[in-house]
Amino acid sequence: xxLHQLFEATARxxxxxxxxxxxxxxxxxxxxxxxxxHLAALLQQRGVQRGDRVAGFLDNGVxxxxxxxxxxxxxxxxxxxxxxxxxxxxxYLLNDSRASALVxxxxxxxxxxxxxxxxxxxxxxxxAGTTAxxxxxxxxxxxxxxxxxxxxxxxALPPLIDQDxxxxxxxxxxxxxxxxxxxxxxxxxxxxxxxxxxxxxxxSDIVACVLPLAFDYGLYQVLxxxxxxxxxxxxxxxxxxxxxxxxxxxxxVTVFPGVPxxxxxxxxxxxxxxxxxxxxxLITNTAAALSETHINALRGxxxxxxxxxxxxxxxxxxxxxxPPEQLDIRPTSVGRGMPNEEVWLVDEAGQxxxxxxxxxxxxxxxxxMRGYWEKPHETxxxxxxxxxxxxxxxxxxxxxxxxxxxxxxxVSRTDDVxxxxxxxxxxxxxxxVLYSLExxxxxxxxxxxxxxxxxxxxxxxxxxxxxxxxERDVIRYCLSxxxxxxxxxxxxxxxxxxxxxxxxxxxxxxx
Amino acid sequence: MSAIKSTVRAYxxxxxxxxxxxxxxxxxxxxxxxxVIDSTGFLELVTFLEETWxxxxxxxxxxxxxxDSLDGIEAYLRSKAVAxxxxx
Numbered sequence: 003x004x005l006h007q008l009f010e011a012t013a014r015x016x017x018x019x020x021x022x023x024x025x026x027x028x029x030x031x032x033x034x035x036x037x038x039x040h041l042a043a044l045l046q047q048r049g050v051q052r053g054d055r056v057a058g059f060l061d062n063g064v065x066x067x068x069x070x071x072x073x074x075x076x077x078x079x080x081x082x083x084x085x086x087x088x089x090x091x092x093x094y095l096l097n098d099s100r101a102s103a104l105v106x107x108x109x110x111x112x113x114x115x116x117x118x119x120x121x122x123x124x125x126x127x128x129x130a131g132t133t134a135x136x137x138x139x140x141x142x143x144x145x146x147x148x149x150x151x152x153x154x155x156x157x158a159l160p161p162l163i164d165q166d167x168x169x170x171x172x173x174x175x176x177x178x179x180x181x182x183x184x185x186x187x188x189x190x191x192x193x194x195x196x197x198x199x200x201x202x203x204x205x206s207d208i209v210a211c212v213l214p215l216a217f218d219y220g221l222y223q224v225l226x227x228x229x230x231x232x233x234x235x236x237x238x239x240x241x242x243x244x245x246x247x248x249x250x251x252x253x254x255v256t257v258f259p260g261v262p263x264x265x266x267x268x269x270x271x272x273x274x275x276x277x278x279x280x281x282x283x284l285i286t287n288t289a290a291a292l293s294e295t296h297i298n299a300l301r302g303x304x305x306x307x308x309x310x311x312x313x314x315x316x317x318x319x320x321x322x323x324x325p326p327e328q329l330d331i332r333p334t335s336v337g338r339g340m341p342n343e344e345v346w347l348v349d350e351a352g353q354x355x356x357x358x359x360x361x362x363x364x365x366x367x368x369x370x371m372r373g374y375w376e377k378p379h380e381t382x383x384x385x386x387x388x389x390x391x392x393x394x395x396x397x398x399x400x401x402x403x404x405x406x407x408x409x410x411x412x413v414s415r416t417d418d419v420x421x422x423x424x425x426x427x428x429x430x431x432x433x434x435v436l437y438s439l440e441x442x443x444x445x446x447x448x449x450x451x452x453x454x455x456x457x458x459x460x461x462x463x464x465x466x467x468x469x470x471x472x473e474r475d476v477i478r479y480c481l482s483x484x485x486x487x488x489x490x491x492x493x494x495x496x497x498x499x500x501x502x503x504x505x506x507x508x509x510x511x512x513x
Numbered sequence: 514m515s516a517i518k519s520t521v522r523a524y525x526x527x528x529x530x531x532x533x534x535x536x537x538x539x540x541x542x543x544x545x546x547x548x549v550i551d552s553t554g555f556l557e558l559v560t561f562l563e564e565t566w567x568x569x570x571x572x573x574x575x576x577x578x579x580x581d582s583l584d585g586i587e588a589y590l591r592s593k594a595v596a597x598x599x600x601x
Contacts, residue, residue, distance in 0.1 A: 061546075085548065086548065086551065109546050109547055109548065110548075238545065239545075239551075239552050240552060241545060241551070241552035241555050242555070242575055242576055242577055242580070242581075243572075243575065244572050244573055244575055244576065245575075245576050245577060271572045272571075272572050273571075273572040273573055276573075423553065455553075474527065474528060477528075478527075478528065478529065478530065481529060481530075482530070486551040486553070486554065487551075487553070
């Protein structure tokens with residue numbers, strides 16, 4: 003079973019049902035399927051073949067959903083790119099993946115043009131937001147097909163099997179360069195099935211998606227809703243909470259996935275009572291831990307809804323969920339695993355630990371990634387041989403403890419990756435950008451506690467003699483190079499940074 | 514350009530955009546669409562508006578119509594009958 007076939011099966015079953023609501027416009031399953039087929043045929047005509055990478059550099063919207071399914075249908079590999087990505091990083095992603103096609107929007111034209119100037123692999127650029135293709139534009143570029151575009155020769159079905167790659171999702175890590183998580187159709191179908199099963203998603207569900215589709219948490223809302231036959235109410239973001247709430251109330255959403263920052267914003271609204279969500283039956287949280295205060299507040303605000311506290315990582319989509327009834331017993335646990343998956347803790351030697359221990363969480367299952375794209379060394383650090391010859395288990399890099407019944411509680415990360423607003427921030431990636439700022443002599447980036455963000459990014463910078471910047475100068479520079487959630491919230495200028503005996507910058511004393 | 518718009522434009526350029534590197538935006542352009550300001554940025558913008566013009570931005574007033582463009586912000590602040598420090 004291939005990932006897009008789950009969507010196609012639903013489209014055959016309930017063609018006239020609303021699949022997607024975005025910006026007030028409703029799209030049926032049949033409409034989306036037809037447009038995705040058209041786009042797939044177009045990509046194929048342009049030479050996109052099985053296994054080729056198609057980068058989708060888009061805000062949440064219909065084009066993003068169509069790009070996802072069109073890519074899968076022509077046998078290519080969907081590579082979602084956060085629309086906040088700046089030109090140099092976009093160039094890195096296109097080059098690292100050797101992408102064949104880039105699908106984007108005119109609002110991102112400037113970043114695309116600069117990135118493509120540093121890339122030689124992309125042969126097709128599809129731009130939404132315009133119907134014009136002028137002589138001065140890149141000859142690789144064509145407009146994203148409109149809904150009423152004339153028919154093309156039908157798509158030739160690619161010889162895909164579930165072992166083929168469906169997606170590469172880049173994730174930041176401790177080292178400076180983002181790594182492409184390779185996910186097969188089997189990985190993603192397996193994950194989608196497990197999660198849908200434990201959540202109990204049904205076709206009458208109306209799922210709110212205020213999360214970026216460029217991350218797997220948002221992406222899977224679409225994948226699972228379309229697999230189930232539910233409806234997705236897609237929002238650009240949660241930037242205007244009251245506006246989003248109005249839409250969610252009007253559409254009578256039944257499922258609301260969020261991260262702690264979103265729940266904080268929601269609960270800060272004094273007018274929450276004016277936008278009741280009486281049909282809400284499921285609330286889910288992942289990407290960062292939900293505090294007990296948050297949990298109690300959410301359960302108090304939405305007593306008719308079940309709250310799912312979960313944990314996962316891009317490398318395997320999701321690991322564990324806490325059955326809602328356990329919130330009364332152990333509210334800070336994230337659960338014991340999920341269907342069709344095995345998890346346990348290991349010590350530093352890789353030995354399996356009994357319940358009641360502290361150790362690194364490892365995951366075994368069909369949802370575990372194939373590895374990092376063209377990074378065998380990094381892959382070998384995370385995927386290690388499993389119990390059956392030829393299989394690999396994923397080392398999460400996170401330390402957990404288990405109670406006597408095997409329920410998991412997050413303890414800490416083994417690396418220094420920061421989680422801000424539920425998004426991963428690589429300190430090294432931010433430091434690399436800081437070092438590229440003229441006059442910066444040394445830089446160290448850490449996470450500091452923040453009530454709204456979970457962790458805020460803080461940079462310590464020492465400048466060369468004669469150089470002077472304000473905190474705002476440094477933050478603005480980072481904003482021009484990095485996604486906004488990676489830019490430091492705080493910058494502290496210091497004369498020098500603490501060092502180890504061997505002269506490396508020591509972060510342990512910084513706060 | 515009015516004093517409100519020039520003040521807010523300067524604030525945005527100062528805090529969110531590095532010199533000429535970011536997207537140029539007109540008075541009617543959407544900050545969200547052009548990625549000038551992101552979700553957390555809007556919270557900072559609200560704080561700036563509240564502190565600069567001594568107003569309280571109510572939950573219900575945190576809408577794209579009021580906050581997502583210079584034109585919108587000016588119309589919104591005028592509707593709050595703000596007193597400008599100089600002729601508008």
